[in-house]
Amino acid sequence: xxxxxxxxxxxxxxxxxxxxxxxxxxxxxxxxxxxxxxxxxxxxxxxxxxxxxxxxxxxxxxxxxxxxxxxxxxxxxxxxxxxxxxxxxxxxxxxxxxxxxxxxxxxxxxxxxxxxxxxxxxxxxxxxxxxxxxxxxxxxxxxxxxxxxxxxxxxxxxx
Amino acid sequence: xxxxxxxxxxxxxxxxxxxxxxxxxxxxxxxxxxxxxxxxxxxxxxxxxxxxxxxxxxxxxxxxxxxxxxxxxxxxxxxxxxxxxxxxxxxxxxxxxxxxxxxxxxxxxxxxxxxxxxxxxxxxxxxxxxxxxxxxxxxxxxxxxxxxxxxxxxxxxxxxxxxxxxxxxxxxxxxxxxxxxxxxxxxxxxxxxxxxxxxxxxxxxxxxxxxxxxxxxxxxxxxxxxxxxxxxxxxxxxxxxxxxxxxxxxxxxxxxxxxxxxxxxxxxxxxxxxxxxxxxxxxxxxxxxxxxxxxxxxxxxxxxxxxxxxxxxxxxxxxxxxxxxxxxxxxxxxxxxxxxxxxxxxxxxxxxxxxxxxxxxxxxxxxxxxxxxxxxxxxxxxxxxxxxxxxxxxxxxxxxxxxxxxxxxxxxxxxxxxxxxxxxxxxxxxxxxxxxxxxxxxxxxxxxxxxxxxxxxxxxxxxxxxxxxxxxxxxxxxxxxxxxxxxxxxxxxxxxxxxxxxxxxxxxxxxxxxxxxxxxxxxxxxxxxxxxxxxxxxxxxxxxxxxxxxxxxxxxxxxxxxxxxxxxxxxxxxxxxxxxxxxxxxxxxxxxxxxxxxxxxxxxxxxxxxxxxxxxxxxxxxxxxxxxxxxxxxxxxxxxxxxxxxxxxxxxxxxxxxxxxxxxxxxxxxxxxxxxxxxxxxxxxxxxxxxxxxxxxxxxxxxxxxxxxxxxxxxxxxxxxxxxxxxxxxxxxxxxxxxxxxxxxxxxxxxxxxxxxxxxxxxx
Numbered sequence: 010x011x012x013x014x015x016x017x018x019x020x021x022x023x024x025x026x027x028x029x030x031x032x033x034x035x036x037x038x039x040x041x042x043x044x045x046x047x048x049x050x051x052x053x054x055x056x057x058x059x060x061x062x063x064x065x066x067x068x069x070x071x072x073x074x075x076x077x078x079x080x081x082x083x084x085x086x087x088x089x090x091x092x093x094x095x096x097x098x099x100x101x102x103x104x105x106x107x108x109x110x111x112x113x114x115x116x117x118x119x120x121x122x123x124x125x126x127x128x129x130x131x132x133x134x135x136x137x138x139x140x141x142x143x144x145x146x147x148x149x150x151x152x153x154x155x156x157x158x159x160x161x162x163x164x165x166x167x168x
Numbered sequence: 169x170x171x172x173x174x175x176x177x178x179x180x181x182x183x184x185x186x187x188x189x190x191x192x193x194x195x196x197x198x199x200x201x202x203x204x205x206x207x208x209x210x211x212x213x214x215x216x217x218x219x220x221x222x223x224x225x226x227x228x229x230x231x232x233x234x235x236x237x238x239x240x241x242x243x244x245x246x247x248x249x250x251x252x253x254x255x256x257x258x259x260x261x262x263x264x265x266x267x268x269x270x271x272x273x274x275x276x277x278x279x280x281x282x283x284x285x286x287x288x289x290x291x292x293x294x295x296x297x298x299x300x301x302x303x304x305x306x307x308x309x310x311x312x313x314x315x316x317x318x319x320x321x322x323x324x325x326x327x328x329x330x331x332x333x334x335x336x337x338x339x340x341x342x343x344x345x346x347x348x349x350x351x352x353x354x355x356x357x358x359x360x361x362x363x364x365x366x367x368x369x370x371x372x373x374x375x376x377x378x379x380x381x382x383x384x385x386x387x388x389x390x391x392x393x394x395x396x397x398x399x400x401x402x403x404x405x406x407x408x409x410x411x412x413x414x415x416x417x418x419x420x421x422x423x424x425x426x427x428x429x430x431x432x433x434x435x436x437x438x439x440x441x442x443x444x445x446x447x448x449x450x451x452x453x454x455x456x457x458x459x460x461x462x463x464x465x466x467x468x469x470x471x472x473x474x475x476x477x478x479x480x481x482x483x484x485x486x487x488x489x490x491x492x493x494x495x496x497x498x499x500x501x502x503x504x505x506x507x508x509x510x511x512x513x514x515x516x517x518x519x520x521x522x523x524x525x526x527x528x529x530x531x532x533x534x535x536x537x538x539x540x541x542x543x544x545x546x547x548x549x550x551x552x553x554x555x556x557x558x559x560x561x562x563x564x565x566x567x568x569x570x571x572x573x574x575x576x577x578x579x580x581x582x583x584x585x586x587x588x589x590x591x592x593x594x595x596x597x598x599x600x601x602x603x604x605x606x607x608x609x610x611x612x613x614x615x616x617x618x619x620x621x622x623x624x625x626x627x628x629x630x631x632x633x634x635x636x637x638x639x640x641x642x643x644x645x646x647x648x649x650x651x652x653x654x655x656x657x658x659x660x661x662x663x664x665x666x667x668x669x670x671x672x673x674x675x676x677x678x679x680x681x682x683x684x685x686x687x688x689x690x691x692x693x694x695x696x697x698x699x700x701x702x703x704x705x706x707x708x709x710x711x712x713x714x715x716x717x718x719x720x721x722x723x724x725x726x727x728x729x730x731x732x733x734x735x736x737x738x739x740x741x742x743x744x745x746x747x748x749x750x751x752x753x754x755x756x757x758x759x760x761x762x763x764x765x766x767x768x769x770x771x772x773x774x775x776x777x778x779x780x781x782x783x784x785x786x787x788x789x790x791x792x793x794x795x796x797x798x799x800x801x802x803x804x805x806x807x808x809x810x811x812x813x814x815x816x817x818x819x820x821x822x823x824x825x826x827x828x829x830x831x832x833x834x835x836x837x838x839x840x841x842x843x844x845x846x847x848x849x850x851x852x853x854x855x856x857x858x859x860x861x862x863x864x865x866x867x868x869x870x871x872x873x874x875x876x877x878x879x880x881x882x883x884x885x886x887x888x889x890x891x892x893x894x895x896x897x898x899x900x901x902x903x904x905x906x907x908x909x910x911x912x913x914x915x916x917x918x919x920x921x922x923x924x925x926x927x928x929x930x931x932x
Contacts, residue, residue: 028286042205043198047358047408048440052861055358083198092193100192103827106835107663108195108202109358109408115196131598134869135606141861143358143409144663146834147869149827 014075016041017085025072032056032067034075035082043084043112047141054140057113057120058082064120083112086119094164095119098157099150106144114140118154127158181683182676183889186827189668190685191661202406203378204362208433211364212241214419214426215288215436217278217295218445219270222306222515222854223319224299226266229278234291239283242430243295249425251394255417257384257520261320262481264392264421270299271319271480272517273855274445281426281434304515306854308454308477311512319480319513326478327489327511331496331565331783334504340460340468344540348457349920350529351848352477353450353839355522356866359408361446362437365423372399373424378407380414381697382658386690392421393428397690400424404688410662411839412521413447415699416483444859448483448520449849451476451511453492455533460504465545465552469504470537470565472496474530476519478511483520485511490632491526493783497565498534499576499625499793500556505565507783515854521699523839524899527626532921535622535904539911549621549908550584557623564625567784570791572892573882575819579795580623582817582878589813589874592617592801603803603810605870614805617812620908622796622901628893629702629789633777636702639693640710641767642674642718644759651742651755653678655714656686659695659707664895665828669704670711672825673888677715679739680755693769701792701893702772704824709770709888717766726758773886790884794818794897796837796905799873802913807925809845809910811871814902817878821892826879833877833898840902842867848922 013022016039025034032049035041035058045055049068056067059081060074086093092100095118105111114137121128121136128136133154142150181187194200231243246253246267253267254260266277278295282288305316311324318324363377372395379385382402390400407414419436427434438446458471474492478485493509509526522528542552557576563569592602592615600606603615630636641656653674661667671683688695695707719739726744727734736747743752778785797815802808814837823829839847846865850857858864883890903921911918914928 026284026286036205037207040207041198042201042207045202045358045408046204046360046437046439048861050440050860050862053358083196087197092197096193096196099196100188103186103188103831105189105192105195106665106831107357107359107407107409108191108200111195112198115198131601135600137869138606139868141358141866141868143356143411143839143866144835145831146836146838146867146875147872148834148875149831150869 355413357409450522618913622904624900713768807929836898844906
């Protein structure tokens, strides 16, 4: 079947099988493997993307559900000036180890900070509870969120 | 105590400075290629047919229905393995594809290649395997006692290690006994097993994969594929975590077999459920302990009997059982020791390496005993540990004298003396941070706080006479008018930050700014494994040695060119500097088009096998130590635990990249907390009950408390830059400390991890 949608600002028209997830379509049919496949059942958050402005697990979305939709993946967050402040904060805070959870967390943190520019520590913990990380124990991820919040408010950036 | 390394200025990106990982931005942008992200034109997808039974004879395999499905290109069984149909790290006892029998649920029986992963999966389901079921042996105690079928030639005892030291009948004033259990933990690395195998024109194969040790994969694959080593070429792709779970082969042999048969690139990726069947787990353990002490709390003897369930195949069970035995007494002075540690074959899932490697299981046993001893004597738990803690010069249970730093007492004092966290106060504490979390099960009623301690020891590097080494090649050339150093090893970056450390070492030794770390592959010599907290020590040592050789050659070139004495020249700021004439010659000018290329091998000091009867001997390169303090809030009515804080102190010798050292400690603590409270692969009659992240729980942001670290840097005199391994220690005594804190909070005995709520609530 045919799928037409916008991904990272570009119109895409591709063929997908009916059973394929949005995650599979992004990774294997659109050449966007940045969104990760760690559990494929919505538990780990590694495949978090925006669909029509809402952060979702791409593994739980059938590709066909994105028909006519607007998808933004981790590959779509940086701009011509460089990495997004959230990406920069993750790198500089030591929040990246193996990096497999990182793309999903980047999108999730981006989403958190777009709704809540200066979240409390408890709010950060609650907001990221759906994103598993096996390497970092989350400490430096929290550092990165706090750092990104400061950077984004300094830059007047919400998205 | 912070050591400074004489003569080294803190230039950015050098050893000891906080250095941002080179892969951090690509990983944050989604641009970093993990093994599951790879693609090749014309590639097919592989899928695996797996055993449904814990133990069965294979009567027939009929893949005719699968083979004719549209889009299916190939189905292979054990008949199609051209070489030796066995692999394994210690004993090659595990079939690549099962031949006569299957010995665990999930054992690979056949593999399929198809145009689409879903077709491959359906074809795998369509392969009809006729089994004759056999009585499964799933109780490790029965396996040890000799009851039941022999699962392999030579019986079911994979390993039995003895340690005998001092008197066999020592007299003690106080005796405490306990039997403890540790559940099966999964590494739960987030990046699933995956690879891309590409058939090569010379009849060989190019394999891009996630592994902890390229050359041991290559060695096993060459035998399986019946190819010479130079036709099995491996390149490390992005590895999504490892923690021991990538020491054994998983997809590698299957993908290579399919690629060589079809002549097409083969991609294999496990999903999470398959991953639980696709790699070894941490050995579940049963630990019987008896500790005897004098009335003043000094240990007189330790007797222990440790049984590890190795599952269906050997993997690293011998070494894990050895480690469990060697460290069964912990970091304590014990004059009289009698330890037996065993690993057995059963029809449970195979177990092997996981972070801590046998030392984690023992630690829960001996630290539970130390708390019991303290209670018996009416002593403070910290005090009883301090009275028995080893130091430099002490003898371990194996009789080996500790000749390096052993600041056990200092580490323990550090965590004890940290400011305790604020008391629980439901009026100020967010409910999600109470026991039960977002389930909102308490506002503080029935909640009690507890504090517990643990200290631990583990060997760093490979032990018992193993000839362990690493190889590095460093090449200095001039590119675009600037010196560029290229460093090439086969050492696996699995997330720990090794590539960054290699670049730091090169910047430190050669004084150059531009360093390129070439992807790890088998074109360069063996690096050994990214395990045993050894890789920064060993491959770091090799990189430093190669840099020294490069520097020596550069200075010789300079001496000849400048007519100077070698002794008056040194490298600094991308120049050769002459002390006598106070002149700088830029490397770019000196080298021109000359490349300086050196390869060196680094070995740690020799170790020796232990005496088979007494377990005495100099078996280990080095010992590392950690101490933990856990503070918990326990809802005693519901048995729910909220860990309020974990403090950890560790001696790292030298923090090569301080944020990365902290990251290793944070991650180890999280995995230790998981083992204490929630992580268990539940196996019933050989069947895994919870192969998903829905049912196998790992700590989330809400489970992890704030963590406080205290990092000592006492330099070793036998390692590069004085470092010691940091990958494992921060996990070791974390579970013991958490459980001690729970006992302290509710006063009940807990003998098993992970701790279940019904045990705490007293309704089990």
